[in-house]
Amino acid sequence: MVDTSVLDGAVTLNKQALKEFIHKAVEDQVLLKQVRTETVTAPMGKVLKFNIGSRVIRSPAEGQTIDTDAGFSCAGVDYQTVKVMLKVPITKEAIEDNLYHEKLGDKIMQLVAQAFGRDLEDLGINGDTATPNTDPDYDFLKICDGWVKKAKAGGAHVYDHQGAEIDKTVFSKLLRQLPPKYRIKGLAYIMSPNMLEAFKDYLTDRNTPAGDMLLMQGGEVKPFGIPVITPPKWPDGEIWLTHPKNLIFIIQRDITVRKTTQSDEVVDKDLYAKYVITARIAYVIEELDAVARAVNIAPP
Numbered sequence: 619m620v621d622t623s624v625l626d627g628a629v630t631l632n633k634q635a636l637k638e639f640i641h642k643a644v645e646d647q648v649l650l651k652q653v654r655t656e657t658v659t660a661p662m663g664k665v666l667k668f669n670i671g672s673r674v675i676r677s678p679a680e681g682q683t684i685d686t687d688a689g690f691s692c693a694g695v696d697y698q699t700v701k702v703m704l705k706v707p708i709t710k711e712a713i714e715d716n717l718y719h720e721k722l723g724d725k726i727m728q729l730v731a732q733a734f735g736r737d738l739e740d741l742g743i744n745g746d747t748a749t750p751n752t753d754p755d756y757d758f759l760k761i762c763d764g765w766v767k768k769a770k771a772g773g774a775h776v777y778d779h780q781g782a783e784i785d786k787t788v789f790s791k792l793l794r795q796l797p798p799k800y801r802i803k804g805l806a807y808i809m810s811p812n813m814l815e816a817f818k819d820y821l822t823d824r825n826t827p828a829g830d831m832l833l834m835q836g837g838e839v840k841p842f843g844i845p846v847i848t849p850p851k852w853p854d855g856e857i858w859l860t861h862p863k864n865l866i867f868i869i870q871r872d873i874t875v876r877k878t879t880q881s882d883e884v885v886d887k888d889l890y891a892k893y894v895i896t897a898r899i900a901y902v903i904e905e906l907d908a909v910a911r912a913v914n915i916a917p918p
Contacts, residue, residue, distance in 0.1 A: 636873055642728055643735035649849040650739040652862040659871050664694030667904055699870045699898035700762045706730050706893045713890045730893050740851040742867060742901045764901050765865050773906030783916040784817050789841035792859040795910040808858040811848040816918035857912040864908050870898035
């Protein structure tokens with residue numbers, strides 16, 4: 619993916635290397651690989667809005683055209699990227715004991731990309747610039763606002779489960795909360811893995827053929843025929859219904875990869891090298907009206 623032999627100093631990934639790095643970063647993530655990813659060239663601007671659920675066709679009079687264009691809105695959705703950095707030290711022991719030999723550089727970059735991707739997904743879910751400085755993860759969470767924070771700010775549809783345990787009501791209420799024009803192919807419920815297990819417990823406790831089958835054979839749970847996405851860092855307290863492509867991950871085009879072999883830290887810790895990844899990213903929701911949230915669900 620990147621020739622690590624030339625990484626002493628700084629290298630800005632070219633278009634193809636950037637594409638491969640982003641792919642590596644998101645491919646092993648649960649949610650990030652399903653959202654809409656946009657690469658941009660400027661630190662702020664707008665990403666195109668595709669008018670999800672809008673009625674866009676018209677009928678012209680004979681010999682005439684129609685007055686409105688459709689397909690996407692040039693007004694778009696505002697974004698502003700923030701700079702993020704990841705440092706990964708590689709020990710000499712890791713190099714001496716590796717099994718990859720000449721492919722070691724590619725393997726290191728793959729691992730770096732995976733670590734980068736895990737944090738990108740976590741930040742996209744839990745990022746909150748209002749995080750108190752007493753929070754042990756303050757330095758991470760304060761970087762920028764993620765999708766959950768943006769939805770909480772207003773505009774999404776909300777169902778309050780009033781502290782009750784999860785049951786089928788949550789999913790039926792979410793479906794009704796979502797305006798009919800957004801009930802399109804590709805919808806998904808988004809919840810934590812723990813909450814999904816709690817719902818499975820609820821189903822298997824019911825004296826029904828479906829519950830018995832789930833208990834005996836396992837299998838995928840699809841409330842009302844809609845699949846479930848379970849990002850490991852999703853908060854237990856809420857469940858969403860939306861189209862994953864309604865969530866947008868923005869990454870500014872320049873990603874810089876540095877490999878340092880001569881720094882004081884490398885010498886003091888007897889490292890092989892330290893890799894540093896720098897990028898600018900942002901998270902936006904294309905249409906808040908196309909998000910339904912279930913909140914105040916009893917912890918699993």
